[in-house]
Amino acid sequence: MTERPVGKYIEAFRLNPGEKIYPEEIEAVYTQMAPVKEMCVFGVPGMDGVRKSRVLWAVIQPDLDSFREFGEVNLRSVLKERFDNVSLSLPVYKRLKGFTITLEDLPHNFFGKLERYAVREIYEPRVIAGIEGALPGSGEALASDSGLLRSEEGIKVLECLKEQCGIIRPIMLEDSLELDLGIDSLGRIELVSRLELAFGSDIKDEAVSRSFSVRELLRELESALKSPEIIASKRQRISSGSGYWNNNLSVPPNQETWEMIELGTGYFAWLFRFTLTAVDCLLFRLFFSIKSEGADNVPKEGAYILYANHSSFLDGPAIAACLPRRPVFQIFYFVFGPYFFRPFVKSRVLRNLVKMGRFIPFDFSTHFLEALRSCFLVLKRGKGLCYFPEGLRSTTGKIGRFKKGFGVLALESGAQLVPVAIEGAHEAWASSVKYPKRHPIRVRFGKPLLPGDMEKDGRLMGAQDSYSAICMAARKELLELKNRL
Numbered sequence: 200m201t202e203r204p205v206g207k208y209i210e211a212f213r214l215n216p217g218e219k220i221y222p223e224e225i226e227a228v229y230t231q232m233a234p235v236k237e238m239c240v241f242g243v244p245g246m247d248g249v250r251k252s253r254v255l256w257a258v259i260q261p262d263l264d265s266f267r268e269f270g271e272v273n274l275r276s277v278l279k280e281r282f283d284n285v286s287l288s289l290p291v292y293k294r295l296k297g298f299t300i301t302l303e304d305l306p307h308n309f310f311g312k313l314e315r316y317a318v319r320e321i322y323e324p325r326v327i328a329g330i331e332g333a334l335p336g337s338g339e340a341l342a343s344d345s346g347l348l349r350s351e352e353g354i355k356v357l358e359c360l361k362e363q364c365g366i367i368r369p370i371m372l373e374d375s376l377e378l379d380l381g382i383d384s385l386g387r388i389e390l391v392s393r394l395e396l397a398f399g400s401d402i403k404d405e406a407v408s409r410s411f412s413v414r415e416l417l418r419e420l421e422s423a424l425k426s427p428e429i430i431a432s433k434r435q436r437i438s439s440g441s442g443y444w445n446n447n448l449s450v451p452p453n454q455e456t457w458e459m460i461e462l463g464t465g466y467f468a469w470l471f472r473f474t475l476t477a478v479d480c481l482l483f484r485l486f487f488s489i490k491s492e493g494a495d496n497v498p499k500e501g502a503y504i505l506y507a508n509h510s511s512f513l514d515g516p517a518i519a520a521c522l523p524r525r526p527v528f529q530i531f532y533f534v535f536g537p538y539f540f541r542p543f544v545k546s547r548v549l550r551n552l553v554k555m556g557r558f559i560p561f562d563f564s565t566h567f568l569e570a571l572r573s574c575f576l577v578l579k580r581g582k583g584l585c586y587f588p589e590g591l592r593s594t595t596g597k598i599g600r601f602k603k604g605f606g607v608l609a610l611e612s613g614a615q616l617v618p619v620a621i622e623g624a625h626e627a628w629a630s631s632v633k634y635p636k637r638h639p640i641r642v643r644f645g646k647p648l649l650p651g652d653m654e655k656d657g658r659l660m661g662a663q664d665s666y667s668a669i670c671m672a673a674r675k676e677l678l679e680l681k682n683r684l
Contacts, residue, residue, distance in 0.1 A: 214242050214253040218292040222315065225255065225293060233281035234265035237305055239318040243296070243326050254296035258322050260305055263411050270562030272384055272408060274300055274377055276591060283594035284631035299331055302375055302412050332378060347372070347417040352398075352424060356417055359393040372414040380413075385603055388447070388568050392437050398424065404568070445611045447568070448575040456569045461554045462580060468555040469528065475556060476519060476527050483520040486637055487513070487627055491521035493644035498615055499525055502578040503647065506605065507619035508598045508677060509587035511628045513635065514621050518585055521642045530583035531557040533574055559584075571608060578612040588670065596625035598681065601674050606666030609650045609673070616653065616673055618645035620681035645680045648673070 211221045222240040230238060243256045261274050271277050278298065286294040299322055306314040325331075347353045357370050364370075364380045376382040382390060387407050394402045406423040410416035437446045451457065461468055483489040497505070507514060515532055522530065553560065559577075561570030574584055588605035589598065609616055620643045628635035650669055653676075657668025660675070 212242055214255065214292055220255065220293065225289075225295075226257075228289065229257070229282060229285050229295070232285045233278055234262040234269075234271075235278070236260045236262040237313070238298075239305055239313055239315055240295070241315065241319040241323065243323055255292075255294065256322075256326050257295050257298040258305065258318050259298050259300050260302070261300060263302075266411070267409055270408070270566065272377065272387065272411070274375075274411070280591045280594060280630070287594070287629075287631045297326070297331065299326065300375075300378055303373065347414070347421065350421075352421060353417055355397045356394065356420060357413075359390065359397055360413070363390055363393060370413055372412065372417070374413045375411060376413065376416065377411070383603075384567050385607065389443070392443070392447070394420070400424065444607050448572055448608075448611055450572060452569050452572045452576065456566075456573055459550065459554050460559070460573055460577065461557055462577070462582070464528070471552070471555040472528055472557070479516050480520045483517060483640065486635075487517075487623070487640040489517060489520055489640045489642065491642045491644070493646075494521055494523050496644045496646055497523060497526045497617060498583070498647060499523075500581065502581050502612060502614035503583050503617055504578070504605075504609060504612075504614050505530070505583065505585045505617045505619050505644075506588050506673060506677065507585070507621055508593070508681060509589045509591075510593040510596045510621075510625035511630065512592075513624040513628050513640065514587065514592075515585060517621055517624055517640050517642055518619055521644075526583055530585055531559055531574070531577050532585045533559050533561065533570065533587070535561065567604075571604060574608055575612055578608070578614045584614070588673070592630040593625070594630055596629075598674065598678055601670035603666050603670060605673070606669040609669050610654065610665055613650060615647040616650060616669075617647050618673065618677040618680050619643070620645070620677060620684055622681065622684040641684055643680060643684055645676065648676060 211219055213219050220240075220242065225240045226238050229235065238257050238259045240255055240257045242253045244253050259278065261278065266272070266274065266277070278300070282295055282298065306317040308314055348357070360370055360380060360382075363386065364382065366380070370380070374380055376387070387404075391402050391404055391407050394407070402420070403423060406419045407416065410419050437443060437450075452460070497503070505518060507518060515534065519527060519530075519532075559570055559573045561567055574586075578584060586605060586608070588601035590602045591599075593599050608614075621640065622642075623638050623640035627638035627640060653669045653672040654665050655668075656672035656675075657670070660668070660671050662668035662671045
């Protein structure tokens with residue numbers, strides 16, 4: 200690889216003959232569209248067993264404040280979605296092959312310039328060896344943090360983390376809760392329960408949801424436990440053992456969340472949904488020539504979950520445009536709140552519109568458990584729910600892995616599962632473009648499935664637990680349904 204150093208950083212280099220790369224140019228494009236504080240792009244040889252091939256790799260320090268603002272805790276999945284969208288607009292040789300996330304600052308020289316050689320020297324051997332994780336922490340606590348590990352609170356927190364993660368090695372302050380310890384959105388909910396049992400006090404979700412590293416978690420908890428609002432409580436706490444999720448979901452939503460759930464059929468709510476549905480159907484018939492098949496498979500009564508592939512903003516409205524009359528007025532929609540409702544929830548009028556439209560907004564941090572409890576409640580009341588198990592929109596149109604929350608909700612509620620395959624929505628409005636275009640859309644509803652049957656099928660497919668088994672088998676059913684479109 201030919202490189203031309205300028206000062207202590209690389210101005211440009213060539214991946215392969217004729218493919219000249221300016222790293223700062225690539226970094227500017229990706230950081231503009233993703234919550235990234237700083238990144239360093241460099242060329243990596245020998246990927247995928249092709250020794251002479253060179254591709255682009257990046258080491259990324261995410262902007263954690265931006266993630267906190269939007270209630271996001273899944274760093275890798277969010278960055279991957281944004282980067283995949285950006286990549287579609289770039290020539291193939293300028294697209295990132297992959298990236299490594301680090302919560303630590305990248306090395307800089309005396310003048311504050313990024314030390315590209317140092318970053319590459321550290322991470323290139325790890326990438327070639329197939330190690331995508333950040334460098335292991337040194338384990339050396341800063342003077343300001345020395346008391347965190349030795350304190351009674353710190354010891355309890357580390358014990359809770361070890362118990363949940365099942366790891367043997369020492370946990371270090373630099374460890375990422377998600378990347379190093381494998382604690383996702385559902386894992387954070389379980390961690391709150393463990394901490395409450397350990398401390399015998401109510402722990403606010405924010406203390407855990409705002410933390411991305413063990414150091415941040417210890418600091419947040421240290422501050423929270425000293426707060427006068429955190430007091431010992433006599434309420435029954437939920438153990439993370441057998442029956443944990445059923446017991447947790449059975450807890451009624453808090454007052455604020457409860458006020459956002461519309462279970463009745465009031466005149467104004469009915470009129471709003473009727474108008475919304477009529478406009479939705481008209482638009483999809485005129486602009487997307489929408490066609491549906493198997494709509495009679497949607498149960499007319501009883502709890503059910505419509506689960507569909509997700510690659511476009513049009514997916515939810517497309518399903519609504521194809522539903523039979525009775526279900527369309529009974530179904531609730533599980534939607535990502537920060538992107539859709541975050542600017543509006545302060546308005547009482549718009550909050551009521553969200554309520555009448557039967558949207559259940561969620562984020563992956565502080566409101567995720569409340570949203571799951573809301574879904575569980577409406578299913579137990581015999582209503583329908585539209586749910587996208589992939590979580591984020593697919594950037595390729597292909598069906599990704601299902602999130603565990605779908606399996607939890609399906610098994611604990613006992614609701615029927617109805618696969619819904621959507622074709623054409625990705626071409627009409629992919630996540631990488633600003634505006635939709637005219638393209639035919641087809642929607643096919645599959646036969647209702649029972650969670651128990653899905654669990655058995657998933658176990659035969661190699662799933663290790665009941666929730667993962669349902670996700671695995673349900674995804675297989677959806678893939679087969681989509682392939683028949």
